[in-house]
Amino acid sequence: MGMYIHIPFCIKKCRYCDFYSLPGKSGSDLDNYVRALLKEIKIRGGQMPTVQLESIYLGGGTPSLLDGRQLRSIIKACGDCFNILPGAEISMEANPATLDKAKLAAMEAAGINRLSLGVQSFFDDELDLMGRVHDAAAVRETVDLIHSRGWKNFNLDLIYGLPGQSLGRWLQNLKQALDCKPCHLSLYLLQLEQHTPMGKDVARGRLQMLDEDEEWHMYNLAMEYLAKRGFDHYEISNFCLPGKECRHNLVYWQGREYLGLGAGAVSFVAGSRYSNQPNLKLYTEALLSGKPWPVEELEHMSGRDLMIDALILGLRLCAGIDLADFKQRFGADISSEHKEIIAQYMDRGLLNMENGRLSFTKAGYFLSNQVLSHFID
Ligand SMILES: C[S@@+](CC[C@H](N)C(=O)[O-])C[C@H]1O[C@@H](n2cnc3c(N)ncnc32)[C@H](O)[C@@H]1O
Numbered sequence: 331m332g333m334y335i336h337i338p339f340c341i342k343k344c345r346y347c348d349f350y351s352l353p354g355k356s357g358s359d360l361d362n363y364v365r366a367l368l369k370e371i372k373i374r375g376g377q378m379p380t381v382q383l384e385s386i387y388l389g390g391g392t393p394s395l396l397d398g399r400q401l402r403s404i405i406k407a408c409g410d411c412f413n414i415l416p417g418a419e420i421s422m423e424a425n426p427a428t429l430d431k432a433k434l435a436a437m438e439a440a441g442i443n444r445l446s447l448g449v450q451s452f453f454d455d456e457l458d459l460m461g462r463v464h465d466a467a468a469v470r471e472t473v474d475l476i477h478s479r480g481w482k483n484f485n486l487d488l489i490y491g492l493p494g495q496s497l498g499r500w501l502q503n504l505k506q507a508l509d510c511k512p513c514h515l516s517l518y519l520l521q522l523e524q525h526t527p528m529g530k531d532v533a534r535g536r537l538q539m540l541d542e543d544e545e546w547h548m549y550n551l552a553m554e555y556l557a558k559r560g561f562d563h564y565e566i567s568n569f570c571l572p573g574k575e576c577r578h579n580l581v582y583w584q585g586r587e588y589l590g591l592g593a594g595a596v597s598f599v600a601g602s603r604y605s606n607q608p609n610l611k612l613y614t615e616a617l618l619s620g621k622p623w624p625v626e627e628l629e630h631m632s633g634r635d636l637m638i639d640a641l642i643l644g645l646r647l648c649a650g651i652d653l654a655d656f657k658q659r660f661g662a663d664i665s666s667e668h669k670e671i672i673a674q675y676m677d678r679g680l681l682n683m684e685n686g687r688l689s690f691t692k693a694g695y696f697l698s699n700q701v702l703s704h705f706i707d
């Protein structure tokens with residue numbers, strides 16, 4: 331299994347972000363949260379003593395706001411209460427404004443062996459528009475620091491499709507990202523929820539989103555640019571040097587089970603997807619006073635739901651799904667059951683069926699949501 335641990339704190343909320351994270355919390359809030367988290371780790375480990383962890387992912391929010399002692403205590407508790415497999419991937423997300431030499435050393439001491447840095451852009455005006463707490467110089471300094479400590483296994487996140495962003499600017503971002511020598515890149519198309527500050531600006535006409543054609547050109551440019559430079563495109567938004575896929579995220583896309591710990595974290599076990607409620611106060615108070623913390627079941631899936639879920643997740647991977655394996659797991663022959671939909675999208679050049687696998691084409695990745703919602707219907 332994989333384990334996801336949510337750290338719901340940020341220095342300041344970015345103007346586009348809809349993740350469950352709270353800005354401006356105090357040191358004692360963080361400390362109490364970590365104490366509560368340690369209790370949850372112990373309780374969940376006691377409930378599932380045979381679980382073997384192949385990955386741990388500290389995500390957020392901004393896990394790099396935690397200090398070395400807190401990071402060490404979390405990873406140690408995971409090792410005390412669960413079996414962490416030898417060579418497990420232990421990742422942490424970080425914001426460039428929060429890393430320094432001591433923090434990197436503490437991460438190494440805690441056993442963290444993969445880093446995912448939220449860069450978003452290498453241009454100050456784009457970072458300002460997004461309301462990031464750091465500038466481009468801080469990104470470069472942080473990357474230099476990462477190299478100086480000998481880290482090789484790190485990812486950079488970039489966002490594209492920003493209002494006013496040109497194709498040339500996007501290419502510059504890609505070039506600068508590769509200059510940082512990451513082994514993994516996550517490229518996210520800007521998605522705005524209405525209630526975020528940027529979402530409101532768009533609704534009021536103060537900002538204008540790019541049109542779909544412009545977004546497609548940016549995506550296509552990234553695919554071509556990175557393929558020529560040795561990066562495998564292995565998931566809709568993810569690219570890596572050979573063998574450097576994020577093993578934790580593969581757990582999700584391969585439809586395998588995972589545990590989510592911390593306020594707002596989602597778990598998927600025995601066909602059930604459930605979430606710790608995204609409520610810092612309730613979560614912390616309950617755990618610290620020895621009471622059950624609030625959990626809600628999101629869906630309990632049986633036969634057909636599990637199959638649709640595996641189809642949707644599996645198609646996110648560029649390798650697509652193995653139809654024979656799928657038939658063995660779910661007793662469903664997709665190529666005959668969904669013959670018309672598949673034929674329709676193959677004709678439009680969005681789906682591909684080859685060597686017993688169903689996958690998206692390059693154009694298909696970009697329109698994947700449309701195609702997948704057709705499958706769900
Ligand atoms: C939880 S953040 C982790 C990194 C850290 N919190 C930071 O931002 O520096 C994960 C990534 O999701 C992406 N992201 C967040 N909100 C997004 C949005 N509305 N549209 C596109 N990408 C988004 C960003 O690239 C971000 O780095």
Ligand code: SF4
Nearest residue numbers: 340343344347390391
């Ligand atoms: S730092 Fe990351 S998690 Fe926090 S608000 Fe910004 S994008 Fe969201």
